[in-house]
Amino acid sequence: MNRVWSSSIMQQIVFMGPFVVLFILITAIPFTFGIYYSFTDWNGLSDKLPWVGIDNYKFIFTNDTAFIHSLWFTIRFTIVSVILCNVIGFAIAYFLSKPLKSRNVLRTLFFMPNVIGGIILGFIWLFIYTQGFSTIGEYTGIAFFNLPWLATEATAFWALVIVFVWQGVGYIMVYYIAGLANVPRDLIEAATIDGANTSQVLRNVIFPMVMPSITVCIFISTVASFKSFDLNYSLTKGGPFLSTESVAMNIYTEAFAKNNMGLGAAKAIVFFFIVMIISIIQVSLTKKREVQV
Amino acid sequence: MNNTYFRKYALIELVLFLTLVLFLSPFYLVLANSFKTFAEITQNAATLPSIIHWENYSIAWKSINLPIAFRNTIVITLLGSIGIALISAMASYRIVRYDSRANRLLFGMCIASMAVPFQAVMIPLIKVAKWFQFMNNIQGIIVVYWGLGVSFAVILFHGFIKSIPIELEESARMDGCGPYRVYWKVVFPLLKPMVVTVILINSFSIWNDFLLPKIMLQKPGFGTVQLAVSTFFGEMEKDWNTALAALVITSAPLLVLFLFLQRYIIDGITAGAVKG
Numbered sequence: 159m160n161r162v163w164s165s166s167i168m169q170q171i172v173f174m175g176p177f178v179v180l181f182i183l184i185t186a187i188p189f190t191f192g193i194y195y196s197f198t199d200w201n202g203l204s205d206k207l208p209w210v211g212i213d214n215y216k217f218i219f220t221n222d223t224a225f226i227h228s229l230w231f232t233i234r235f236t237i238v239s240v241i242l243c244n245v246i247g248f249a250i251a252y253f254l255s256k257p258l259k260s261r262n263v264l265r266t267l268f269f270m271p272n273v274i275g276g277i278i279l280g281f282i283w284l285f286i287y288t289q290g291f292s293t294i295g296e297y298t299g300i301a302f303f304n305l306p307w308l309a310t311e312a313t314a315f316w317a318l319v320i321v322f323v324w325q326g327v328g329y330i331m332v333y334y335i336a337g338l339a340n341v342p343r344d345l346i347e348a349a350t351i352d353g354a355n356t357s358q359v360l361r362n363v364i365f366p367m368v369m370p371s372i373t374v375c376i377f378i379s380t381v382a383s384f385k386s387f388d389l390n391y392s393l394t395k396g397g398p399f400l401s402t403e404s405v406a407m408n409i410y411t412e413a414f415a416k417n418n419m420g421l422g423a424a425k426a427i428v429f430f431f432i433v434m435i436i437s438i439i440q441v442s443l444t445k446k447r448e449v450q451v
Numbered sequence: 452m453n454n455t456y457f458r459k460y461a462l463i464e465l466v467l468f469l470t471l472v473l474f475l476s477p478f479y480l481v482l483a484n485s486f487k488t489f490a491e492i493t494q495n496a497a498t499l500p501s502i503i504h505w506e507n508y509s510i511a512w513k514s515i516n517l518p519i520a521f522r523n524t525i526v527i528t529l530l531g532s533i534g535i536a537l538i539s540a541m542a543s544y545r546i547v548r549y550d551s552r553a554n555r556l557l558f559g560m561c562i563a564s565m566a567v568p569f570q571a572v573m574i575p576l577i578k579v580a581k582w583f584q585f586m587n588n589i590q591g592i593i594v595v596y597w598g599l600g601v602s603f604a605v606i607l608f609h610g611f612i613k614s615i616p617i618e619l620e621e622s623a624r625m626d627g628c629g630p631y632r633v634y635w636k637v638v639f640p641l642l643k644p645m646v647v648t649v650i651l652i653n654s655f656s657i658w659n660d661f662l663l664p665k666i667m668l669q670k671p672g673f674g675t676v677q678l679a680v681s682t683f684f685g686e687m688e689k690d691w692n693t694a695l696a697a698l699v700i701t702s703a704p705l706l707v708l709f710l711f712l713q714r715y716i717i718d719g720i721t722a723g724a725v726k727g
Contacts, residue, residue: 166549169545169549169630169631170545170549170553172541172631173541173542173544173545173634174541174542174545174546174554174557176538176541176542177538177539177541177542177557177601177605178542178557180538180594180597180598180601181557181560181561181564181598181601181602183579183598184572184576184579184594184595184597184598184599185564185567185572185598185599185602186560187575187579188572188573188574188575188576188578188579189567189571189572189575191575191578191579192571192572192574192575195574195575202574202577250467250470253463253466253467254467256460256463257460258460258463258464258467259460259464260464260467260468264467264468264471265717266710266713266717267471267474267475268471268474269709269713269717270475270478270706270709271474273655273705273706273709274659274702274705274706275658275659275660275661275677276659276661277659277661277677277680277681278659278677278680278698278701278702281680281681281684281694281698282477282478282481282698282702283477284684285480285481285484285691285694285695285698286477286480289484289492289493289496289691290477290480290496290497292496293495293496293497294497297497324474324477329720332717332720332721333720333721335721336721385568385569385570387661387662388661388662391661391681392681392684406568406570409570409573410570410573410662413573413574414666419574422574423574423575426568426570426571426573426574427571429568429570429571430566430567430568430570430571433566433567433568433571434566434567437565437566438566
């Protein structure tokens with residue numbers, strides 16, 4: 159009995175079993191079914207799965223202006239957010255990697271918004287944009303605060319970017335601090351002794367050395383902003399006029415508000431391919447750099 | 452010495468502090484206004500409250516049934532994240548120490564599944580959840596969180612277990628320890644730092660998750676904190692005084708927890724990135 163129990167197969171079952179069952183049930187089966195559903199006209203309720211071939215995909219790319227629009231919004235949102243998150247995150251990290259007395263406190267506090275979930279943050283900023291800004295505007299007279307932040311398409315876009323960057327910048331900062339800590343001090347000292355000024359040190363010593371962190375941070379922020387859902391849901395509800403509807407939100411509405419599960423599944427597969435391509439680019443970039451170093 | 456520090460870094464420190472004040476001002480606005488009446492908020496949102504109105508908090512606490520929402524969220528978060536850590540630590544250990552083709556394939560699938568966004572499994576997941584009666588079921592959503600969380604956790608443990616010398620296990624085996632005791636008595640205690648990291652990372656993401664509870668827990672009484680807050684805003688969008696109190700109640704526990712555990716959390720995040 160004891161010998162059977164300790165046999166290799168038994169160990170494989172005990173150690174791997176729970177993981178394998180969960181992986182199959184919660185990831186593998188749903189993902190495979192999703193591909194199948196995307197070729198059907200399933201409404202989520204009936205037992206029938208009417209096969210429609212590639213009609214869903216055709217519809218997405220030719221007739222579904224809302225989806226195309228949400229994709230375009232998401233791309234613009236991602237580009238702007240990634241740039242801002244990384245520039246600001248790096249700047250804060252750069253200063254926090256100096257031997258400041260308050261660096262640990264500052265690091266903790268800059269990270270704070272990241273701890274709270276997107277839904278609650280969205281509602282917090284709903285208050286800031288609708289009530290807080292108008293008070294500050296009245297006091298200071300600065301036009302920036304008197305803008306109808308959530309009411310026009312252009313300002314609503316920036317309203318979301320501001321909140322996303324506000325939330326994400328601390329997270330990105332933490333990675334850059336770790337990256338900057340790995341830059342050897344003597345390298346910077348040597349460059350300074352050779353007469354390099356601060357910006358030359360930054361450009362020619364620090365940037366090349368933290369390149370791996372930059373790749374990781376750009377990837378993380380790209381994927382996070384590309385999947386953005388919670389903030390859009392709670393802050394703008396995708397409005398005004400669906401102008402801030404992200405792809406993730408468009409998929410959710412298609413599947414669970416309109417009950418077009420087949421079409422929603424097709425959109426999810428398109429979404430998956432885009433995220434996959436981003437991931438492949440990231441992995442190949444990281445690999446290439448590793449070879450160089 | 453002190454003087455050079457002052458000259459070199461005081462300006463940087465000052466600029467960072469001013470940025471921080473601006474950066475954290477939304478929290479001030481929410482906290483200050485959560486103690487006011489609605490009229491006082493619309494009159495002036497920037498000042499401190501003239502009289503502290505605690506009743507905003509008691510109204511918020513009762514009106515969206517926060518006690519039940521908190522209980523559900525705590526149960527889901529704790530069991531969800533601990534389960535992920537236990538299941539994936541075991542699997543990762545086996546993958547590292549028993550290098551078979553099947554295990555290598557499974558690990559490859561873990562990495563591949565990192566590229567699968569939740570939206571890509573969300574729709575059929577509801578179908579699977581219905582087979583097992585996981586809908587409107589706290590245990591059900593916990594199992595789904597396990598499934599969604601184990602892949603990343605296996606990757607995290609994988610890098611960590613590789614760095615543990617195998618000699619310890621071998622000598623334990625020489626002393627007559629069976630494989631399960633070797634794992635539980637010798638290996639698992641060494642995994643503690645990574646167990647803490649995995650539990651913390653998953654706790655925050657499960658606590659803050661909105662979409663999965665939104666589609667799985669629709670019956671009243673099963674909701675999580677995130678769902679409770681969002682229904683509040685659906686119904687009483689303009690009652691800012693109680694709404695803000697609700698936002699404070701729901702975000703304060705996380706902030707306090709973070710301030711106590713910040714070192715583990717921040718270190719855990721960067722540790723994950725280096726390996727992943």
